[in-house]
Amino acid sequence: xxxxxxxxxxxxxxxxxxxxxxxxxxxxxxxxxxxxxxxxxxxxxxxxxxxxxxxxxxxxxxxxxxxxxxxxxxxxxxxxxxxxxxxxxxxxxxxxxxxxxxxxxxxxxxxxxxxxxxxxxxxxxxxxxxxxxxxxxxxxxxxxxxxxxxxxxxxxxxxxxxxxxxxxxxxxxxxxxxxxxxxxxxxxxxxxxxxxxxxxxxxxxxxxxxxxxxxxxxxxxxxxxxxxxxxxxxxxxxxxxxxxxxxxxxxxxxxxxxxxxxxxxxxxxxxxxxxxxxxxxxxxxxxxxxxxxxxxxxxxxxxxxxxxxxxxxxxxxxxxxxxxxxxxxxxxxxxxxxxxxxxxxxxxxxxxxxxxxxxxxxxxxxxxxxxxxxxxxxxxxxxxxxxxxxxxxxxxxxxxxxxxxxxxxxxxxxxxxxxxxxxxxxxxxxxxxxxxxxxxxxxxxxxxxxxxxxxxxxxxxxxxxxxxxxxxxxxxxxxxxxxxxxxxxxxxxxxxxxxxxxxxxxxxxxxxxxxxxxxxxxxxxxxxxxxxxxxxxxxxxxxxxxxxxxxxxxxxxxxxxxxxxxxxxxxxxxxxxxxxxxxxxxxxxxxxxxxxxxxxxxxxxxxxxxxxxxxxxxxxxxxxxxxxxxxxxxxxxxxxxxxxxxxxxxxxxxxxxxxxxxxxxxxxxxxxxxxxxxxxxxxxxxxxxxxxxxxxxxxxxxxxxxxxxxxxxxxxxxxxxxxxxxxxxxxxxxxxxxxxxxxxxxxxxxxxxxxxxxxxxxxxxxxx
Numbered sequence: 168x169x170x171x172x173x174x175x176x177x178x179x180x181x182x183x184x185x186x187x188x189x190x191x192x193x194x195x196x197x198x199x200x201x202x203x204x205x206x207x208x209x210x211x212x213x214x215x216x217x218x219x220x221x222x223x224x225x226x227x228x229x230x231x232x233x234x235x236x237x238x239x240x241x242x243x244x245x246x247x248x249x250x251x252x253x254x255x256x257x258x259x260x261x262x263x264x265x266x267x268x269x270x271x272x273x274x275x276x277x278x279x280x281x282x283x284x285x286x287x288x289x290x291x292x293x294x295x296x297x298x299x300x301x302x303x304x305x306x307x308x309x310x311x312x313x314x315x316x317x318x319x320x321x322x323x324x325x326x327x328x329x330x331x332x333x334x335x336x337x338x339x340x341x342x343x344x345x346x347x348x349x350x351x352x353x354x355x356x357x358x359x360x361x362x363x364x365x366x367x368x369x370x371x372x373x374x375x376x377x378x379x380x381x382x383x384x385x386x387x388x389x390x391x392x393x394x395x396x397x398x399x400x401x402x403x404x405x406x407x408x409x410x411x412x413x414x415x416x417x418x419x420x421x422x423x424x425x426x427x428x429x430x431x432x433x434x435x436x437x438x439x440x441x442x443x444x445x446x447x448x449x450x451x452x453x454x455x456x457x458x459x460x461x462x463x464x465x466x467x468x469x470x471x472x473x474x475x476x477x478x479x480x481x482x483x484x485x486x487x488x489x490x491x492x493x494x495x496x497x498x499x500x501x502x503x504x505x506x507x508x509x510x511x512x513x514x515x516x517x518x519x520x521x522x523x524x525x526x527x528x529x530x531x532x533x534x535x536x537x538x539x540x541x542x543x544x545x546x547x548x549x550x551x552x553x554x555x556x557x558x559x560x561x562x563x564x565x566x567x568x569x570x571x572x573x574x575x576x577x578x579x580x581x582x583x584x585x586x587x588x589x590x591x592x593x594x595x596x597x598x599x600x601x602x603x604x605x606x607x608x609x610x611x612x613x614x615x616x617x618x619x620x621x622x623x624x625x626x627x628x629x630x631x632x633x634x635x636x637x638x639x640x641x642x643x644x645x646x647x648x649x650x651x652x653x654x655x656x657x658x659x660x661x662x663x664x665x666x667x668x669x670x671x672x673x674x675x676x677x678x679x680x681x682x683x684x685x686x687x688x689x690x691x692x693x694x695x696x697x698x699x700x701x702x703x704x705x706x707x708x709x710x711x712x713x714x715x716x717x718x719x720x721x722x723x724x725x726x727x728x729x730x731x732x733x734x735x736x737x738x739x740x741x742x743x744x745x746x747x748x749x750x751x752x753x754x755x756x757x758x759x760x761x762x763x764x765x766x767x768x769x770x771x772x773x774x775x776x777x778x779x780x781x782x783x784x785x786x787x788x789x790x791x792x793x794x795x796x797x798x799x800x801x802x803x804x805x806x807x808x809x810x811x812x813x814x815x816x817x818x819x820x821x822x823x824x825x826x827x828x829x830x831x832x833x834x835x836x837x838x839x840x841x842x843x844x845x846x847x848x849x850x851x852x853x854x855x856x857x858x859x860x861x862x863x864x865x866x867x868x869x870x871x872x873x874x875x876x877x878x879x880x881x882x883x884x885x886x887x888x889x890x891x892x893x894x895x896x897x898x899x900x901x902x903x904x905x906x907x908x909x910x911x912x913x914x915x916x917x918x919x920x921x922x923x924x925x926x927x928x929x930x931x932x933x934x935x
Contacts, residue, residue: 170199170213170243175226177236178557179208181272181315183301185254186343187230192252193338195222202255203314206270212252213245232275232302232445234557254344270313271306273553274389274533276447276477278303280341285479291330292350296357296371296480296525301345303445304478307556308390308531309347313618317346321528328353355527357480360512361520371480374523375487382520383407385497385511389478390533390552390594391504392497392511394519395421399490401461407493408463410518412500415789416796417465419449419472419535421494423485428473431458431491434540441538441545446553447477448536450545464493467788469806474535477552480523496534501601506532531555532607533594541886541908542893548913550581551594559911559921562671563700564588565928572612572623572649573923574636576656576916578797580608583920584615584623590666590924591615595917599635609639625931627652627923629659631684654926656683656919657691660882661698663922664914668907671929672699675706675876677863677895680883680915681721681774681797689763690714692772692883693829695866697874700929706874707820707827707866710734713767714775715758723793724778724800726755730767731779733759735832737839744782748792773859773885776831777801780855783838784848798884805888808856809849815857820865827869829862853890860894868902878905884915 175184180203188201188210195218201210212222229235277285281298284290292298299305309321317323327335331348334340342348349355359370366373374384381403384395394411396403398420408414422428425443434442434452442450454460454471465471474494476482485492496504497511505511506529512522537549547554564587565571573583580596593611597604616622626649628640644651654662660683661676676696685691693709712727712734720726725748732742733756739745745752763769781800782792788803789795816837820827834855841851871877879899886892886908896906912918 168214168245169216169219170211170245171219171223172211172241172243173209173223173226174239175208175229175235175237176206176239178232178234178272179229180206180270181306181346182232183230183345184208184233186301186338186345188226189252189254189338189343191222191225197222198249198252200249200253200255203270206313211243230301232272271310271315271556273446273555273557274306274308275303275445275553276475277479277482281479282482285482294483295351296478296483297349297355297527298479299345299347299349300342304347305389308529308533308552309527311530315346320346321530322347322349325349325354325527355525357523357525360515360522360524362515370523371483371487374484374521377521378484378488378492379490381406383410383518385514385519385522385524386480386484387508387511387522387524387529388481389529390531391506391529394493394495394497395484396493397488397490398464398493399459399461401463404461404463404493406518407495410514411495411498414795415466415799417468417470417472418493418495419474420460420464420491421474421476421481421485422491423482424475427491428475431455431460432471432473437543437545438540442473443475446536447475448538448553449474451537451539451548460491468802472537477535484523494535501598501604503597503601503604503607504532504534531594539887539889541889542896544908544910546908546910546914548887548915548917549579549595550592550912550917555594556591558589558591559666560669561585561588561590561925561928562666562669563925563929563932566932569625569931570616570619570621570623571625571627571924571927572615572643573627573920573927574612574640575920575923576629576636577631577634579913579915579917580604580636581917581920582608582611582615583924584619585924585928586619586621590921591619592912592920605635608636612639612643622647623649625650625652625927627654627927629653629684629919629923630655630686652927652930654923655686655703657694657696657883658698658703658926659919659922660914661696661703661880661922662700662925663912663918664880664882664907664909665698665700666921666925667909667911670907673697673876674699674878674880674907675867675870675874676703676880676882677867678883679773679863679885679891682770682772685771690768690770690772692770692774693776693831694771695826695863695870697870697876698880700925701933705826706870707829709771709773709776709829709831710821711763711769711771712775712831713759713763714770715755715767717766717768720775724782725752725792727775727779728782729755730759731776731831731835732756732783732839735835735839737836741843742783742839743785743842773883774801776834777804777885779835780804780838780852783835784842784851786848798887801885801888804852805856805890807848808852808890809847810853812850812853813857814854815861816854818858818862820862820869827866829866834858834862856890857894859891860898863895864898864902867899867904871904877903878907881906881908882914882918886914
């Protein structure tokens with residue numbers, strides 16, 4: 168006989184770990200107990216030596232939805248033992264005392280077993296829109312405060328019926344101790360709200376009929392309301408664009424299953440695994456040319472964001488419609504996803520024809536996560552539902568029991584909090600230009616502090632003085648007596664990637680993005696850095712130009728074309744773009760000739776160079792000389808590139824006192840010469856991308872020879888571009904470099920909070 172105490176750490180609450188352990192122990196003839204405790208599972212087992220060892224071996228894996236990070240086992244004297252094996256209830260601990268965010272699992276899409284019940288006419292949960300089990304369903308989006316217990320969720324208001332209670336208490340039932348257990352008898356309940364009032368009889372069928380008829384439906388999803396239309400109906404998609412004030416950005420499309428996805432897009436087995444996996448993100452893949460989707464779904468994009476149904480409601484509705492369905496966040500342009508039911512119902516008559524809602528409140532707002540395969544690796548572009556609140560490890564632990572808050576940047580806002588070696592990030596919040604996003608940002612900070620159980624004593628922010636997140640950090644620190652730590656934008660990008668890989672550096676880093684405030688007061692965005700978690704040194708940079716009119720140039724790529732044309736010494740008379748923008752070109756070019764001023768700050772941004780090239784070759788995806796969403800011009804240039812073209816514009820480095828300058832003007836001259844010669848846009852776009860890759864790789868090689876660093880981090884929003892990422896990874900590896908890139912947090916500003924936390928932790932340790 169043997170007796171052991173065990174502790175299991177990881178994503179082990181809200182995933183059925185206790186009933187699973189009960190079944191394993193009972194099958195092995197063991198006695199003892201298991202319980203949740205402060206973000207972990209603890210217990211004891213006693214019995215025959217071989218059976219105890221078998222149990223200990225199996226808990227290293229846990230049930231399917233668990234992520235076991237660490238198991239600790241302590242041998243005990245046998246002594247007296249209990250009869251049987253029991254699941255002990257959660258104690259009264261809440262919030263940080265119950266494990267904080269780490270005590271809560273992310274939401275998971277509906278599992279195969281629940282789908283079978285949903286489709287089985289003989290099953291008592293047949294057609295039930297809220298069927299779930301320990302392996303699937305809502306978690307983080309319904310928890311009001313840890314731990315994972317019904318009383319701490321928005322299911323608390325639904326009293327379990329006798330049959331659900333019996334299943335919950337039955338050790339042999341697959342819903343044993345499932346806190347979100349429910350059925351048609353005990354709710355929640357789905358209701359279709361339309362012009363004729365509320366419909367409770369087969370509301371899914373009512374919504375499907377509206378969609379098939381060209382209507383717009385608002386659906387209450389896991390982390391917020393969504394807007395749906397028939398993806399094959401051009402008029403319906405146009406109505407949705409008008410309502411959302413989203414004229415150009417492509418929409419995501421939901422299909423019933425992998426077979427339907429394969430009919431719309433091209434993807435490999437790894438992409439299929441992500442698409443059909445438990446997270447259920449939007450996966451951005453190449454669209455087929457012969458699909459029946461409305462043209463305005465993608466607005467000319469060669470890519471489509473696909474997702475499979477994530478909840479029972481989605482499964483029922485998409486199958487009832489029988490066609491692909493556009494599914495997009497329930498908001499208007501720039502606003503956060505709506506979670507308030509009254510707000511969604513107010514859309515009726517304003518552009519929405521039907522609201523398919525239910526009476527289970529949403530506790531945590533979370534958009535769909537977004538993944539794009541980059542250089543063959545599925546990479547998160549938006550980290551939200553299905554990933555939050557999973558913790559990430561920091562390479563260097565925050566010392567002395569302190570708590571650190573990171574407030575990210577201005578766009579793609581995400582906040583983070585860290586204690587010890589664990590970092591927790593909020594879902595994607597949006598852009599802080601919108602007051603309602605800022606409100607949600609502030610609420611997220613308050614919630615993070617509450618769940619961690621401590622007021623952060625250190626607040627980390629970006630160096631940009633104009634960011635609302637920076638202003639918030641300064642105000643919050645003053646009010647709470649916290650220490651402020653500023654982290655340069657691209658240092659945070661590189662540190663986020665290092666942290667993902669559990670490394671501290673020093674390494675080299677290529678940080679290409681739109682804009683980030685540099686310590687010299689200019690807007691950086693095309694850098695090669697020598698970096699570790701404590702600090703960095705710039706060893707190469709894209710040559711600087713100006714942004715004529717400042718932020719006006721961000722949404723008007725032709726302005727950046729004028730700036731780069733001036734920098735390259737190109738005469739206006741030879742440029743088609745100067746004729747297309749004759750009314751404003753001369754004034755903007757004159758601003759560029761004056762050099763850097765308060766109105767036209769200097770920038771080394773690769774993102775702005777890409778915008779300029781898109782404009783120079785005549786790509787104007789919005790048709791107005793302005794872009795309507797971030798990255799629009801860059802996306803158009805990437806997708807225009809001809810994959811059969813392999814040659815590149817030459818762009819040699821220029822040595823300076825402290826490193827090298829990457830000659831963007833050489834790339835621009837090559838582009839303009841080819842435009843004048845009538846070379847196809849696809850050829851020009853490909854040559855530009857390959858030239859940019861060659862220029863960056865040469866800068867890295869020179870820096871590697873000087874520093875001895877052969878590990879290279881790739882980070883920044885430009886590495887959402889597959890052509891650039893694939894090319895640079897291949898070229899660096901060919902030159903003998905080890906390349907680290909993002910997977911678990913986005914390369915864009917949505918990953919900055921993790922980098923800020925990692926830098927702050929390392930600096931605190933370095934200070935002793």
